[in-house]
Amino acid sequence: MRRRVVISGAGFATGLGLGRDALWAALVEGRSAIGALTVVDGAALGVTLGAEIKELSARDVVPKHYRKAVKVMARDSEIAVIAASFAVRDAGLVTREQDGVAPTYPAARVGCQVGAGLIPTEIDEVASAFSTSRDEEGEFSLAKWGEGAINNLQPLWMLKYLPNMLACHVGIVHGCEAPSNTITCSEASGLLSLGESARVIERGDAEACFSGGAESKLSPLGLLRLISWGRLARGEGEARGARPYDPDSAGTISGEGGGILILEDRESCRARGAKAHAELLGFGAAHSARSLSTLAGRSGGELDSTGLAYAIDNALHDAGVPASEIDAVVPQASGHAPTDRAEMAALRAVLGARASSVPLVTLTPALGELVAGRGGVQAGVGALCLREQRLPARVHAGRPEAGALAGAEPSRPAALRRVLVCTSSMGGSNAALVLGAA
Amino acid sequence: MTRRVVITGLGWVTPLGSGLEGVWSRLLAGECAIAPVRSFEAGTFATNFAAEVRDFDLGAFMPEAARHADAPVQVRFALAAATQAWRSSGLEAGRVSPRRLGIYMGCGEGPPLFEPFARSNLRAWRDDERVCDPRAWEEAALDLMPLEAELAQEPNLALAHLGEAFGCQGPSLNCMTACAAGTQAVGEAFEIIRRGDADVMLAGGAHSMIHPLGMTGFIRLTAMSRRRESPGTAARPFDRTRDGFVMGEGAGMLVIEALEHAQARRAPILAEVAGYGSTADAFRITDIQPDGRGAQGAMLAALRQAKIDPREPGPDGRPRVHYISAHGTGTPENDGIETRAVKGVFGALAPQIPFSSVKSMLGHLIQAAGAVELMTCVEAIRTGWVPPTINLREPDPACDLDYVPNAARDLRARGGVDVCLSNGFGFGGQNDCVCVRRFAP
Numbered sequence: 009m010r011r012r013v014v015i016s017g018a019g020f021a022t023g024l025g026l027g028r029d030a031l032w033a034a035l036v037e038g039r040s041a042i043g044a045l046t047v048v049d050g051a052a053l054g055v056t057l058g059a060e061i062k063e064l065s066a067r068d069v070v071p072k073h074y075r076k077a078v079k080v081m082a083r084d085s086e087i088a089v090i091a092a093s094f095a096v097r098d099a100g101l102v103t104r105e106q107d108g109v110a111p112t113y114p115a116a117r118v119g120c121q122v123g124a125g126l127i128p129t130e131i132d133e134v135a136s137a138f139s140t141s142r143d144e145e146g147e148f149s150l151a152k153w154g155e156g157a158i159n160n161l162q163p164l165w166m167l168k169y170l171p172n173m174l175a176c177h178v179g180i181v182h183g184c185e186a187p188s189n190t191i192t193c194s195e196a197s198g199l200l201s202l203g204e205s206a207r208v209i210e211r212g213d214a215e216a217c218f219s220g221g222a223e224s225k226l227s228p229l230g231l232l233r234l235i236s237w238g239r240l241a242r243g244e245g246e247a248r249g250a251r252p253y254d255p256d257s258a259g260t261i262s263g264e265g266g267g268i269l270i271l272e273d274r275e276s277c278r279a280r281g282a283k284a285h286a287e288l289l290g291f292g293a294a295h296s297a298r299s300l301s302t303l304a305g306r307s308g309g310e311l312d313s314t315g316l317a318y319a320i321d322n323a324l325h326d327a328g329v330p331a332s333e334i335d336a337v338v339p340q341a342s343g344h345a346p347t348d349r350a351e352m353a354a355l356r357a358v359l360g361a362r363a364s365s366v367p368l369v370t371l372t373p374a375l376g377e378l379v380a381g382r383g384g385v386q387a388g389v390g391a392l393c394l395r396e397q398r399l400p401a402r403v404h405a406g407r408p409e410a411g412a413l414a415g416a417e418p419s420r421p422a423a424l425r426r427v428l429v430c431t432s433s434m435g436g437s438n439a440a441l442v443l444g445a446a
Numbered sequence: 447m448t449r450r451v452v453i454t455g456l457g458w459v460t461p462l463g464s465g466l467e468g469v470w471s472r473l474l475a476g477e478c479a480i481a482p483v484r485s486f487e488a489g490t491f492a493t494n495f496a497a498e499v500r501d502f503d504l505g506a507f508m509p510e511a512a513r514h515a516d517a518p519v520q521v522r523f524a525l526a527a528a529t530q531a532w533r534s535s536g537l538e539a540g541r542v543s544p545r546r547l548g549i550y551m552g553c554g555e556g557p558p559l560f561e562p563f564a565r566s567n568l569r570a571w572r573d574d575e576r577v578c579d580p581r582a583w584e585e586a587a588l589d590l591m592p593l594e595a596e597l598a599q600e601p602n603l604a605l606a607h608l609g610e611a612f613g614c615q616g617p618s619l620n621c622m623t624a625c626a627a628g629t630q631a632v633g634e635a636f637e638i639i640r641r642g643d644a645d646v647m648l649a650g651g652a653h654s655m656i657h658p659l660g661m662t663g664f665i666r667l668t669a670m671s672r673r674r675e676s677p678g679t680a681a682r683p684f685d686r687t688r689d690g691f692v693m694g695e696g697a698g699m700l701v702i703e704a705l706e707h708a709q710a711r712r713a714p715i716l717a718e719v720a721g722y723g724s725t726a727d728a729f730r731i732t733d734i735q736p737d738g739r740g741a742q743g744a745m746l747a748a749l750r751q752a753k754i755d756p757r758e759p760g761p762d763g764r765p766r767v768h769y770i771s772a773h774g775t776g777t778p779e780n781d782g783i784e785t786r787a788v789k790g791v792f793g794a795l796a797p798q799i800p801f802s803s804v805k806s807m808l809g810h811l812i813q814a815a816g817a818v819e820l821m822t823c824v825e826a827i828r829t830g831w832v833p834p835t836i837n838l839r840e841p842d843p844a845c846d847l848d849y850v851p852n853a854a855r856d857l858r859a860r861g862g863v864d865v866c867l868s869n870g871f872g873f874g875g876q877n878d879c880v881c882v883r884r885f886a887p
Contacts (some may be wrong), residue, residue: 132578
């Protein structure tokens with residue numbers, strides 16, 4: 009008998025605020041966090057717009073004894089730690105962060121699977137050390153670096169930037185000793201992490217998991233890396249960026265943030281008297297047949313859509329839900345036109361004619377491209393749609409291709425039983441979840 | 447009803463070479479691949495030696511290597527290792543349905559171009575304010591740091607290359623759990639097949655951190671040996687005088703497969719994956735739980751799944767586990783705690799189990815280590831030999847198990863090797879263990 013998995017808590021840290029209520033209210037009102045960037049000056053890279061988190065401090069949410077560790081947290085880790093803290097409260101779980109109260113589950117029964125990206129080092133930090141490694145001409149000297157300048161880099165420098173530090177910090181704060189993992193599959197990282205968490209609970213290796221992802225590319229090196237993917241709107245294109253399914257969309261717009269969800273064994277969740285937001289009915293993953301064409305400089309125009317179609321098909325099959333029962337989709341909707349075209353083709357392959365009548369919940373125009381952070385947010389919003397029986401507003405929509413229900417629209421109530429969440433990725437991994445009303 | 451999972455193909459690229467049997471015999475002979483770094487000018491670095499893969503040419507492994515000319519070094523290692531594994535498993539197009547063929551990598555990030563990065567930073571550095579001017583940095587970066595070199599650092603590029611090269615359309619994932627990633631990738635791939643989400647998985651790890659920034663990171667963490675005067679004996683796991691690990695590079699790839707799928711296509715069955723355990727220390731970002739609780743938990747979970755009682759000898763009087771491939775980094779902290787953990791799991795039987803670290807010869811392949819080391823367990827089962835821990839001359843009183851010091855051991859007269867554990871632990875408190883067993887229908 010397969011154990012069933014629910015989403016019992018959701019925590020977000022995005023440009024639209026911190027916590028579940030802030031994000032949901034903003035999405036329902038139809039606000040977008042995309043605006044002039046202030047946390048990074050990307051002008052020389054042609055990047056002036058983004059969806060940034062104005063105030064971010066993990067110090068405010070970690071237990072007092074762990075505040076010192078915030079100094080060695082990269083921005084990505086801070087986002088994950090903040091989102092996790094909101095998720096725990098939302099789920100009504102007690103973890104060891106709370107002194108003097110018995111945790112809901114022993115640490116050995118709590119897992120943590122987090123999607124992460126390659127964390128860009130802060131340039132001031134390394135440049136300060138490099139500045140001590142110049143030869144007489146003022147040029148960088150590798151010999152001087154090795155000889156002693158290297159010691160001007162803080163000892164824990166590398167630990168700050170390891171991708172698994174997101175899961176590690178969350179695990180230390182909340183006590184997660186069951187299976188833990190860090191998935192690094194660019195935009196698919198978050199949904200793949202959620203799928204793996206679901207499997208961990210299903211097979212009995214944990215009662216609950218922290219799951220989702222977080223990422224920030226809003227730094228000079230981060231933006232440079234995102235530009236190297238060939239998906240970002242830059243320069244004059246920025247004004248036409250992040251318009252999902254619009255053939256004229258000039259690329260995506262960078263955001264930052266993430267979502268950490270609490271996945272929990274359904275029976276355990278019920279037994280503690282908690283009400284879940286939604287049930288995770290099925291998970292599917294699949295690889296794109298022509299995955300090399302997802303890499304910048306290699307694409308021959310169109311991207312493969314079969315990988316995403318297979319991932320969705322696998323998730324539906326896993327859920328035992330026919331495509332005809334999908335009431336809404338929370339897709340990637342990145343605004344990178346080739347990716348969007350392939351996504352619509354995949355949705356049409358699976359949903360058939362219904363692809364043009366199923367509402368699409370497009371989050372990129374509101375939150376920017378969150379990369380590894382997107383899966384936790386997409387799935388969390390999907391769960392909230394089911395919980396609230398409502399669709400958020402669609403904003404900043406441009407002119408979507410015919411047959412994509414993605415035009416601008418205010419939030420509206422909707423009878424929803426099954427929601428599909430999906431994404432493709434740079435690299436060729438595709439993932440999908442089917443969520444059901446709890 | 448969950449399915450049985452077997453290993454049907456092996457391939458690696460290591461500092462001791464790339465042929466399966468050649469590397470295995472060098473390991474049994476106690477050869478060491480550690481020498482001064484050649485790939486960059488490391489002369490002034492506190493650690494200036496490593497175990498490098500030399501004279502590697504992807505074209506020698508796959509005819510279509512030109513399609514992957516822009517792949518970063520660790521992806522080329524992975525392609526070569528996977529090609530060997532694929533061939534040895536007898537797989538070819540048509541023998542597996544693409545949608546049932548997945549890939550789970552523990553691939554690390556690609557090497558950054560260090561000097562262009564350093565120079566970009568210096569161009570933007572303002573000595574008076576002690577900050578970088580971001581616009582100056584960006585202009586310098588666009589000038590000095592090619593975008594392709596940034597893209598090449600993405601850790602999931604191995605999926606893009608291997609997925610297309612081998613026609614995978616099943617689940618594809620890449621994990622980064624530091625030094626545990628290779629073990630974890632194989633373990634999670636095993637779970638994917640066991641549950642029925644794929645029939646065949648390419649699984650393993652690949653990494654190279656032998657570049658200035660990688661060496662810098664570990665030097666600052668004081669995790670690497672500084673025995674510059676004698677690189678060949680610098681990696682000395684479990685020795686009283688050990689002073690850190692030595693960096694290696696390479697890839698290990700396995701073909702793992704649902705038993706019935708392997709049988710139906712008459713594939714060579716090399717061993718069975720019998721169990722997998724994964725835990726987190728959730729302790730500190732820098733330290734391991736001193737009691738080795740997390741490591742114990744991972745071993746116990748793998749053994750539980752394999753239905754092996756670690757404290758009960760087998761009918762032949764031997765412990766039921768015949769060999770443990772240690773994480774055995776050679777850092778003062780790891781080796782003592784791993785020893786304690788093995789004792790915690792096996793109790794009085796622990797001293798009877800050969801427990802060695804091939805990192806003494808190959809160096810630490812970081813995210814690839816776990817996959818390569820798991821492969822040595824399969825080779826131990828196949829040959830009845832276990833590899834040594836070399837450079838173990840002065841026993842550490844806190845490390846008092848059987849580390850197979852300095853010479854490989856032939857266990858055939860004692861009944862061979864039927865069951866092995868492979869440990870992989872990572873920074874951040876990640877613990878993984880895979881149990882492999884001689885296949886018996």
